[in-house]
Amino acid sequence: MAIFLLSMLFAGLTIILYLVLNSLYVKYRWTVLTPVLTTTVALIAILLVFDIPYDRYMLGGQWIGSLLGPAVVALAVPLYKQRDLLLQSLLPIVIGVSGGTVVGMFSGMLLARAFHFSEEVVLTILPKSITTPVAMQLAEGFGGIPSLAAVFVMVAGFTGILAGPWLLKVLRIDSPIGRGIGLGSSAHGLGTSKAFEYGPDEASMSSVAMTLSAVIGSFLGPAIVWLFF
Amino acid sequence: MKFLVIFIQFLVLYGFYLAGEWMSEFLNLPLPGSVIGFLLLFAALALKIYPLRWIESGAQFLLMFLSLYFIPATVGVMNYGDVFTGKGIWLIAIGVFSTLLTMAVSGYLSQRTVQSPREREVE
Structure with missing residues (x-):
């Protein structure tokens, strides 16, 4: 019973913090106020102050995390509504996502190698731009560290939502397809949540990019490992 | 009433997710259940097996808070x-x-x- 109440408390706290901090973001629209960032920082601070281990927080946290699976399924709905755009842009989507996935995997791997990190870490950073469950599975298959892979996926996600809009602007990537494919290929679901702020076309493109990069990465990743390790 | 519709549609989405998980495990696919469920739902909508209006408001509601579901993982x-x-x-x-x-x-x-x-x- 005590455990159930504690779980309720952590889940409730996460939702309330998110809603409050989200309204703050909606009001000011500053990138640093992005609710997933502010809520994460606030929760980590609370857990550290009260000396609560992450595993205990996850008793309730996992309830919220378990909504991610059905939410990814739900992305099929906005995509279906934009199916005409999807069909028209099939070739640019495939070219953009494949190019991004190849560059993402190689650049992470080569840079981590150049800095002389252990092979285990190099293999772990490889799938960082791919959605968390796939990235963890891939890292495990390569001989990397799955939980650390999830951390790199978060680094990629936060980079995408915090620096992405700036980068897209600087590079004059201003079409719905360019923005959507850029965000989804590099920053998976978090990038897709950002793409929803741009509009339905960007959101659909980003969810396609996220899915396609998971498919491409599942084949490309093992091929790279087989070739280079 | 609206809430009930959203809840039932959420259960359908969860069903697609579980079907995806099941396929991932038993067919030994490299993709996770959520991505397979996404592809299954898209196929069902595209082939007109499942009508859009039976899933639309539930999906929209769930996606309003998409970044919330990442938070337990990011806290890690x-x-x-x-x-x-x-x-x-x-x-x-x-x-x-x-x-x-x-x-x-x-x-x-x-x-x-x-x-x-x-x-x-x-x-």
């Missing part, structure tokens, strides 16, 4: 503080740089191929 970063101290700080820099490169390449390539499909085909 707290267990890896030591990985990123000292030399490890370069791992973050590499992750950030490589992510930006990925975004630049994928965004630029897709935008360019849309703008001038004929020109690209000739090349």
Whole structure:
């Protein structure tokens, strides 16, 4: 019973913090106020102050995390509504996502190698731009560290939502397809949540990019490992 | 009533997710259940097996808070503080740089191929 109440408390706290901090973001629209960032920082601070281990927080946290699976399924709905755009842009989507996935995997791997990190870490950073469950599975298959892979996926996600809009602007990537494919290929679901702020076309493109990069990465990743390790 | 509709549609989405998980496990696919469920639902909608209006409001409601569902996972970063101290700080820099490169390449390539499909085909 005590455990159930504690779980309720952590889940409730996460939702309330998110809603409050989200309204703050909606009001000011500053990138640093992005609710997933502010809520994460606030929760980590609370857990550290009260000396609560992450595993205990996850008793309730996992309830919220378990909504991610059905939410990814739900992305099929906005995509279906934009199916005409999807069909028209099939070739640019495939070219953009494949190019991004190849560059993402190689650049992470080569840079981590150049800095002389252990092979285990190099293999772990490889799938960082791919959605968390796939990235963890891939890292495990390569001989990397799955939980650390999830951390790199978060680094990629936060980079995408915090620096992405700036980068897209600087590079004059201003079409719905360019923005959507850029965000989804590099920053998976978090990038897709950002793409929803741009509009339905960007959101659909980003969810396609996220899915396609998971498919491409599942084949490309093992091929790279087989070739280079 | 509206709430009930959303709840039932959420259960349908969860059903697609579980079907995806099941396929992932039993067919030994490299993709996770959520991605397979996404493909299954898209196929069901595209083939008119399942009508859009039976899922639309539930999906919209769930997607309103998409970034919320990542938070329990992002909080997990707290267990890896030591990985990123000292030399490890370069791992973050590499992750950030490589992510930006990925975004630049994928965004630029897709935008360019849309703008001038004929020109690209000739090349």
